[in-house]
Amino acid sequence: VIDIRGQVVFLTGAAEGLGREIAVRLGSYGARLALLDVQAEKLNALCDQLAADGVDVLPVVVDMADASATTAAFEQAASHFGSPRAMIHNAAVLKEVAMADVAFGNWRREFDIIVQGAFLSAKAVWAGMVEQGGGSIVFVSSGSALGGFVKETAYTPGKHGQEGLMRTLAIEGKPHNIAVNTITTGAPIDTPMSASHYTDAMKVGMVHPDKLADGFAFLAGIDASFATGQRFNAYQLSEAMKVARSLTAAS
Numbered sequence: 001v002i003d004i005r006g007q008v009v010f011l012t013g014a015a016e017g018l019g020r021e022i023a024v025r026l027g028s029y030g031a032r033l034a035l036l037d038v039q040a041e042k043l044n045a046l047c048d049q050l051a052a053d054g055v056d057v058l059p060v061v062v063d064m065a066d067a068s069a070t071t072a073a074f075e076q077a078a079s080h081f082g083s084p085r086a087m088i089h090n091a092a093v094l095k096e097v098a099m100a101d102v103a104f105g106n107w108r109r110e111f112d113i114i115v116q117g118a119f120l121s122a123k124a125v126w127a128g129m130v131e132q133g134g135g136s137i138v139f140v141s142s143g144s145a146l147g148g149f150v151k152e153t154a155y156t157p158g159k160h161g162q163e164g165l166m167r168t169l170a171i172e173g174k175p176h177n178i179a180v181n182t183i184t185t186g187a188p189i190d191t192p193m194s195a196s197h198y199t200d201a202m203k204v205g206m207v208h209p210d211k212l213a214d215g216f217a218f219l220a221g222i223d224a225s226f227a228t229g230q231r232f233n234a235y236q237l238s239e240a241m242k243v244a245r246s247l248t249a250a251s
């Protein structure tokens with residue numbers, strides 16, 4: 001495990017919510033960042049703010065439902081920074097629509113952002129990671145990767161698919177020291193996605209997404225010799241890092 005100071009990280013879905021907090025934390029630790037998102041204004045504003053704080057950051061505006069645009073976006077990131085140490089696919093949308101009502105085009109778009117996005121983001125960094133002898137690929141997962149949920153006609157199969165891709169790539173990546181893992185939030189988080197679908201009962205114990213960011217900074221620095229093919233829990237990982245830091249400070 002290395003720390004990510006000076007290392008390059010590609011991160012999708014960075015404009016708001018959890019992705020934004022991951023970007024801010026990685027930037028504060030000195031990582032160099034290519035940030036991808038479909039929301040141009042919010043992404044550019046974040047990148048301006050990070051750059052003003054001294055972060056080496058590249059905004060890449062892309063709709064990840066569009067396969068060729070996604071591949072081109074990663075090519076842009078790689079031609080700017082070279083091969084990254086880590087790639088975190090965090091972008092997703094969640095539309096709750098019953099089977100009776102969902103239109104195929106809308107279903108496909110949501111599914112593609114999650115699964116096609118995971119495939120293309122991993123594909124974009126794979127050869128470079130093989131060449132450099134390792135790296136870390138992280139897909140942001142969910143309880144929806146394990147169970148079924150009402151009206152999640154695209155999100156749940158998408159998260160299941162991402163989880164399956166992770167397990168397959170972990171096997172292929174292991175001899176190259178490429179870690180491929182998923183990470184769940186581990187706690188309800190206060191983001192635009194949650195605001196659109198959380199019931200009051202689901203909000204119990206809700207935390208700000210910055211409470212999860214350290215877990216991502218840690219995973220960005222691992223390789224397959226530490227862990228691959230695993231489901232991590234961002235809240236637990238971040239809390240454990242906090243305790244480890246305070247023990248180190250006290251010793």
Ligand SMILES: NC(=O)c1ccc[n+]([C@@H]2O[C@H](COP(=O)([O-])OP(=O)(O)OC[C@H]3O[C@@H](n4cnc5c(N)ncnc54)[C@H](O)[C@@H]3O)[C@@H](O)[C@H]2O)c1
Pocket residue numbers: 012013014015016017018019036037038039062063064065089090091092093113140141142143184185188189191192193194
């Ligand atoms: N919010 C939760 O409670 C929760 C729970 C479990 C897992 N997750 C997962 O955490 C991750 C982040 O969720 P969040 O709550 O921050 O969501 P969010 O909706 O608040 O943010 C998602 C980000 O992805 C971007 N995005 C959406 N569509 C895109 C596209 N077509 N191309 C590029 N970028 C696109 C959005 O612009 C936004 O910046 C997601 O993978 C989500 O599935 C969230």
